[in-house]
Amino acid sequence: MAKIDNFFKFMVDNECSDLHMNSGCIPMLRRHGDIVPMKFQTLTPDLNKSLLYEILKPEQVNQYESTGDLDFAYEVLGLARFRGNIFNQRLGISAVFRSIPSTVLTADQLNLPTGVRNFANLHKGLVLVTGPTGSGKSTTLAAIIDLVNDSRQAHILTVEDPIEFVHANKKSLISQREVHNHTQSFATALKASLREDPDVILVGEMRDLETIELAITAAETGHLVFGTLHTNSAPKTIDRIINVFPVNQQAQIRIMLSESLQGVVSQLLLKKIGGGRCAAQEIMICTTALSNMIRESKTYQLKSAMQTTKSLGNQTMEQALADLVLQKKITLEDALAHAEDTKFVQSYVQNKQGMGAMGGSH
Helix, strand or coil, X not given: CCCCHHHHHHHHHCCEEEEEEECCXXXXXXXXXXXXXXXXXXXXXXXXXXXXXXXXXXXXXXXXXXXXXXXXXXXXXXXXXXXXXXXXXXXXXXXXXXXXXXCCCCHHHHCCCHHHHHHXXXXXXXXXXXXXXXXXXXXXXXXXXXXXXXXXXXEEEEEECCCCCCCXXXXXXXXXXXXXXXXXXXXXXXXXXXXXXXXEEEECCCCCHHHHHHHHHHHHCCCEEEEEECCCCHHHHHHHHHHHCCHHHHHHHHHHHHHHEEEEEEXXXXXXXXXXXXXXXXXXXXXXXXXXXXHCCXXXXXXXXXXCCHHHCCECHHHHHHHHXXXXXXXXXXXXXXXXXXXXXXXXXXXXXXXXXXXXXX
C-alpha cells in the first residue's frame, strides 16, 4: 500500500471530488465544490515528490521529468480509481487527483432525462457532451455507454486520456484504449478504429482539428460516435467545431455536421442545497428544423428553437437552472450566477411560482 493511498481513502470517505497536492502548502480537498484544507504537514518538494513517485511507473517518471506534465490513472483496489495530473509550478512538484467511482453510475442513479438516455438507442451519428473541466461529462458518457452495453450486442470502442471508468462486457464487447499507453493520440486511434469493426466509438476529448474531422467522418460512415468538448452551450459547441477548420472548409463541415450531429448535452455541476452537487443539463436533440439552422449558419436561432421544443426533450441551460431552483435543489443566486440570460431564469421561476400560488389559493 502506497503512503498516498491514505489520502485517497480520506478523500473518498469524506465525499471529496479532488485532492490537491501542491508543494509549499498543506494538502487541500475539493468537497461539494469548495476547496478545504486537510490536517497534514506542509508538503515540501522532496516530501511531495516521494509521495507521488511511489505510485508512478519508470516511464511515467521519465515523461513527467522531460515535459513537466503527466496525465495518468491510478487505482486503489476496493476503493476507487483516480485521474491524476502531475505538474511543475513556482514552488515545485504538484498534483491534482480526481476521484472516479470504481463502478459506473447508472442513468437511474444520475437521474438522466429521457432525452439524454435516448442517445443510447441511436445507431449512427455524433453526440457531444460538453462543459467545463469537472462538470461530470465523463460520468454522463459512462452512463450512456452503460445503457448501450445493457441493451444491445455491439462492439464499443473507447479512446481516453487516461481511461477513467472501467466497463465490463455485458451484452456488448468493450475495448478501452488509453492515449500514450495503447495508442499515440486520439487521431491515431480514430484512424485505426475504422478497421476495428466498432459500432460505437467514444472519443474522450475532441481537442484538435484532425480528431474532430475523423469523428465527424466516422459518424457519417454509419458509426455512433460520442465525444466531449470544453464548451458551455449547444450553439457555442457548433460554432467551436466549425471555427476549428480553415475558412475554405467551413461550409462543407457545416453541411457534414448538420447531417451527422444527433445531439448536444452541455452540463454544469452546481452546489446542491443541503450538501452534495447536482447537474444542470442543456439538451439539444437535432430535429430537421435545428439541423437546417446549422446548415444555414443560423446557430444564433438555436436557443429560441430549443426553448419552444421542450416537449421533444430539448431544454436550454436557463430552463434547466430554473427547474432546479423550482425543485429546491439549488438556490436562485447560484442559478443566476451560471445563467447567460438571467432575466429569463428570474421570470421563468416567478411565473411558475405565481402559478403554483394561484393553484393553491383555489
